Amino acid sequence: MKSRSASLWIVTISLFFAYLLAVVPLPEWAMDWRPMWALMFVFYWTMALPYRIGLGFAWAAGLVLDVLEGGLLGVNALTLLIVAYITLSFHQRLRMYTQLQQSGVVFFLCIVTLALNHWLKVINDQLVSESWGFFLAALSSAAIWPALFLLLRGLRRGFINH
Amino acid sequence: MKVIDKALFTKGVALEYRAVTLVLLSAFLMFADRRFDTMQSLRFALAYAATPVYWVADLPARTSDLMDDVFVSHTELVVENSRLRNELLLAQRELQVLESLASENNRLLALDEATRIVEGEVVAAEIINQSPDRQSKKVLINRGAQDGVFVGQAMLAADGLMGQVVEVMPRTSWVLLVTDPLHVTPVEVNRNGERALARGLSGASDQLELEFVTQTQDVRVGDLLISSGMGQVFPKNYPVADVVSVLNDPGQDFTVVRARPRAQLNSTRHVMLLRPSEVEPDVRDDYLDDALTEEAEEAVTDSEHDESREELEQGAQE
Numbered sequence: 001m002k003s004r005s006a007s008l009w010i011v012t013i014s015l016f017f018a019y020l021l022a023v024v025p026l027p028e029w030a031m032d033w034r035p036m037w038a039l040m041f042v043f044y045w046t047m048a049l050p051y052r053i054g055l056g057f058a059w060a061a062g063l064v065l066d067v068l069e070g071g072l073l074g075v076n077a078l079t080l081l082i083v084a085y086i087t088l089s090f091h092q093r094l095r096m097y098t099q100l101q102q103s104g105v106v107f108f109l110c111i112v113t114l115a116l117n118h119w120l121k122v123i124n125d126q127l128v129s130e131s132w133g134f135f136l137a138a139l140s141s142a143a144i145w146p147a148l149f150l151l152l153r154g155l156r157r158g159f160i161n162h
Numbered sequence: 163m164k165v166i167d168k169a170l171f172t173k174g175v176a177l178e179y180r181a182v183t184l185v186l187l188s189a190f191l192m193f194a195d196r197r198f199d200t201m202q203s204l205r206f207a208l209a210y211a212a213t214p215v216y217w218v219a220d221l222p223a224r225t226s227d228l229m230d231d232v233f234v235s236h237t238e239l240v241v242e243n244s245r246l247r248n249e250l251l252l253a254q255r256e257l258q259v260l261e262s263l264a265s266e267n268n269r270l271l272a273l274d275e276a277t278r279i280v281e282g283e284v285v286a287a288e289i290i291n292q293s294p295d296r297q298s299k300k301v302l303i304n305r306g307a308q309d310g311v312f313v314g315q316a317m318l319a320a321d322g323l324m325g326q327v328v329e330v331m332p333r334t335s336w337v338l339l340v341t342d343p344l345h346v347t348p349v350e351v352n353r354n355g356e357r358a359l360a361r362g363l364s365g366a367s368d369q370l371e372l373e374f375v376t377q378t379q380d381v382r383v384g385d386l387l388i389s390s391g392m393g394q395v396f397p398k399n400y401p402v403a404d405v406v407s408v409l410n411d412p413g414q415d416f417t418v419v420r421a422r423p424r425a426q427l428n429s430t431r432h433v434m435l436l437r438p439s440e441v442e443p444d445v446r447d448d449y450l451d452d453a454l455t456e457e458a459e460e461a462v463t464d465s466e467h468d469e470s471r472e473e474l475e476q477g478a479q480e
Contacts, residue, residue, distance in 0.1 A: 019215045023291060031296050059184045067208040069294050070336045073201055074191030085181045127297035127343055
């Protein structure tokens with residue numbers, strides 16, 4: 001029981017850093033390249049601790065991200081929920097993948113999330129970008145995934161004992 | 163083996179049910195956030211979780227500000243000090259002229275029974291972040307509900323109008339800039355008082371476009387656009403933008419006028435929030451009483467207003 005609450009704390013604190021990286025101001029040219037930190041963190045934790053970090057956690061994390069970005073409430077909650085659902089459904093297979101294959105999965109999840117984000121904005125009469133530049137975030141996320149994976153795995157092994 | 167299969171099966175069904183429930187909940191949230199104001203309280207509560215994130219995200223900028231303050235040479239300070247003193251002298255001189263002009267203007271406006279210029283004190287604020295969404299031009303400021311910020315409050319920079327508050331959180335607020343494509347600023351040409359609506363252009367350009375300018379309206383390149391005070395959000399007579407291009411195509415219904423905002427929207431950190439004075443109606447009545455004689459006396463019924471008039475009369479006798 002103690003390790004259960006400890007793991008929840010570690011995940012929450014790590015998520016704080018994901019939020020930080022998601023809102024820290026970047027120069028104009030780098031905006032499209034900002035990796036989807038919250039998505040990758042939720043992906044890792046649902047894959048590593050599927051019985052502790054579930055759909056509700058991912059959804060709540062997305063809701064906070066919505067408020068943080070000042071956007072429409074529920075958009076990031078929905079996309080992170082879908083990420084968590086896909087990950088939870090395949091978590092045993094995903095764990096067996098090499099890091100390169102996992103990068104591919106991250107790329108796929110990013111594309112799905114960005115497309116869904118775009119459609120939800122169109123449905124809700126919000127401003128959408130005219131260029132397809134925002135899909136670049138999927139590339140940078142996939143590129144950064146192996147390093148983030150090692151970092152988060154170190155964090156999990158160091159602090160959370162099964 | 164059978165037991166494990168069964169357990170996995172139950173888990174799967176539960177997962178799907180929960181997923182569907184949360185999807186529906188998200189859809190409801192999106193709908194409610196667009197349609198109703200009640201979601202503001204939920205945002206407000208969640209913003210407590212968001213505040214430390216903003217605070218830490220702003221640390222590098224604050225640290226560099228601090229470093230600039232600490233590591234500055236004596237000569238630089240002296241030069242800056244003398245420059246600022248000169249500027250203050252000039253500003254004070256202009257202020258003296260302005261004050262007499264303002265009072266004269268108010269008397270004239272009162273005679274005309276026109277709306278009084280929105281005046282009030284300003285609250286200093288700092289821009290600490292910008293919207294991660296590139297399409298919406300919003301900035302985050304370090305003042306919130308605890309500092310008395312409200313939705314619709316106007317934000318100014320030293321050199322012009324910047325935007326208005328659209329969402330208030332406990333210690334921070336989102337401000338929509340005048341260059342956002344969803345933001346429309348009521349403006350008028352300073353030279354001749356031609357009125358227009360300035361909307362932000364979508365895309366990367368930080369420019370405004372004047373809407374519905376007819377071919378016969380007199381707008382030229384180089385004209386200064388000031389806020390017209392219509393719509394009651396922005397104060398009157400604050401500089402907004404300079405006209406940079408006027409395209410008069412006879413085939414089009416309207417003239418295409420582009421303008422560049424006066425305020426340095428991308429580099430300013432220090433801004434001001436305008437707090438409208440609360441005694442505004444009374445002040446206006448005073449001006450009326452001062453300016454009009456019989457009409458005002460008929461109109462005034464409140465004892466409170468009588469008192470204020472007596473005070474004025476006493477002041478005049480002295």
